[in-house]
Amino acid sequence: MNILVIPTTDWTKHPVPNRLNFIFDIMAEKHNVHVINFKLKKFKDQNPRTTKCKLHDVTAINVNDPSAYYIVNSVYHMFKIRNILKKEKIDVVVSANILPAFLVNLVKGKTPIVFDYLDHYEESAATYYPDSFFGKIVKYGVRRIIHYNLKNADSLITVTTELKDFLQHLSEKSIHVIPNGVDxxxxxxxxxxxxxxxxxxxxxxxxxxxxxxxxxxxxxxxxxxxxxxxxxxxxxxxxxxxxxxxxxxxxxxxxxxxxxxxxxxxxxxxxxxxxxxxxxxxxxxxxxxxxxxxxxxxxxxxxxxxxxxxxxxxxxxxxxxxxxxxxxxxxxxxxxxxxxxxxxxxxxxxxxxxxxxFDWRNIETMYEKVLKSVELEPL
Incomplete structure (x- = not known):
C-alpha cells in the first residue's frame, strides 16, 4: 500500500513520540508510508528521531503558536497534500490532525480516509489556553471541524471502547478500537x-x-x-x-x-x-x-x-x-x-x-488490517 499519514504534530522533533510514530515506522517495513512533516517552530532545536517513513515538508510560514501555525499554512498544506496524493498514488490516508484533516477532504478525490481519533481533540486543543476566552473559541472551532472530519471519513479508529461509544453519536461509519501500546x-x-x-x-x-x-x-x-x-x-x-x-x-x-x-x-x-x-x-x-x-x-x-x-x-x-x-x-x-x-x-x-x-507490533497488525479493508472497499 501507498499510505499517507497526517500526524498530530512534528513527526521527528516533538519530544514525546506519538502512537502513529510507532505504528507507521513498523508498517514502513512492508508498505510505502508517506508522512506530512509539520515543522513546528517550538521544536526546531530538538534533535530529530530517526524514521523509516518518507517525510514531506509542508511548512511555508513558521510561528510558535500551534493553532496559528495550522491556520496561516492552511492553503499551502492543502496544495502540498493534493500534490502528494497524485504524485505518490496514495491508496489510503490516515489522519489524526484537525485542520489538515479538514483540508484533505477538499482534495482527496476518491482516496479513502481513515481518521484516528486518538484523543478528545476539542478539549486537548483548549488546554493549551487554560482559563481563557480564546481557549473557549478554540474548543468550539475544533469541535465543529472534528465533527465534519468524522462524518466525512471512510472509517474511524480510536483507542478505547469509551471513545467508540462517544463517536457513535457523531458518525455512522465503522469504528475500530485499537489501543495504545509500548515498544x-x-x-x-x-x-x-x-x-x-x-x-x-x-x-x-x-x-x-x-x-x-x-x-x-x-x-x-x-x-x-x-x-x-x-x-x-x-x-x-x-x-x-x-x-x-x-x-x-x-x-x-x-x-x-x-x-x-x-x-x-x-x-x-x-x-x-x-x-x-x-x-x-x-x-x-x-x-x-x-x-x-x-x-x-x-x-x-x-x-x-x-x-x-x-x-x-x-x-x-x-x-x-x-x-x-x-x-x-x-x-x-x-x-x-x-x-x-x-x-x-x-x-x-x-x-x-x-x-x-500491548506491544506496538501487535497493535500495528490490527491497524494494517483496518487499512487494507478500507482500501479494498468500493467507493
Missing amino acids: TSVFEIIPREYAKKELGLEGTIIGYVGSLEYWVDLETAIKALPKLDAKLLIIGPGLFTDYGETIKSLANELGVLDRMIFKGRVEYSELYKYISAMDIGLNPLKHVMKNEVAVGGKIFNYLACGVPVLSSRMKAVKNALGDDIYYYDDEVSFVESIQNILETETDRQKYIDIAET
Whole structure:
C-alpha cells in the first residue's frame, strides 16, 4: 500500500513520540508510508528521531503558536497534500490532525480516509489556553471541524471502547478500537537498585513520565509528599504552557521542592533506565473527559519495566486494566495507595506479561488490517 499519514504534530522533533510514530515506522517495513512533516517552530532545536517513513515538508510560514501555525499554512498544506496524493498514488490516508484533516477532504478525490481519533481533540486543543476566552473559541472551532472530519471519513479508529461509544453519536461509519501500546524491545529489564545507583538516585522513588500540561494532576502527588518518605521523579518536557512552573511553585510553597527531580526530555530508548529506578509509576490525570475516556501509553511503559502503576481513577483505564494497577481518588487515598504498594511484594513478571500483549507490533497488525479493508472497499 501507498499510505499517507497526517500526524498530530512534528513527526521527528516533538519530544514525546506519538502512537502513529510507532505504528507507521513498523508498517514502513512492508508498505510505502508517506508522512506530512509539520515543522513546528517550538521544536526546531530538538534533535530529530530517526524514521523509516518518507517525510514531506509542508511548512511555508513558521510561528510558535500551534493553532496559528495550522491556520496561516492552511492553503499551502492543502496544495502540498493534493500534490502528494497524485504524485505518490496514495491508496489510503490516515489522519489524526484537525485542520489538515479538514483540508484533505477538499482534495482527496476518491482516496479513502481513515481518521484516528486518538484523543478528545476539542478539549486537548483548549488546554493549551487554560482559563481563557480564546481557549473557549478554540474548543468550539475544533469541535465543529472534528465533527465534519468524522462524518466525512471512510472509517474511524480510536483507542478505547469509551471513545467508540462517544463517536457513535457523531458518525455512522465503522469504528475500530485499537489501543495504545509500548515498544517492549527497547525496554530492558534491570534491577531497581542497580538503576537507582546508575542514575544517582536514593530512597523511594515515585515517578512520572509524560508531558507537563494542565490536564495532568501532579498537584495531588506534590501535596502528598510531606506525608511520604519519598522523592518525586518527573521525566518529560513542558510543551506549550507553564504547567511545569506552576507545579514547581506549589512544591516550593509546601517545602518539598528539594524532593522533586526534574529530568526533562529523555529519549524513548533511554526511558527504561529511569522507569526501572521507580518504585511506583504515576498516571496522574485531572477529571476531564479527555482523560476519562482514553488510556495513554505511559501506563504500558511502566508495566514493561515491571513497575507497579498508580493512576487517577479514570473510567477507561479501570475498564481496560481492572485490578492489575492501583487507583487513587484524592490526596488521602493517594497516600494510602502509595503505602499499600510499597508494603506489597511486586510481581514484576506479571506486569511485563501485560505490557507484552500491548506491544506496538501487535497493535500495528490490527491497524494494517483496518487499512487494507478500507482500501479494498468500493467507493
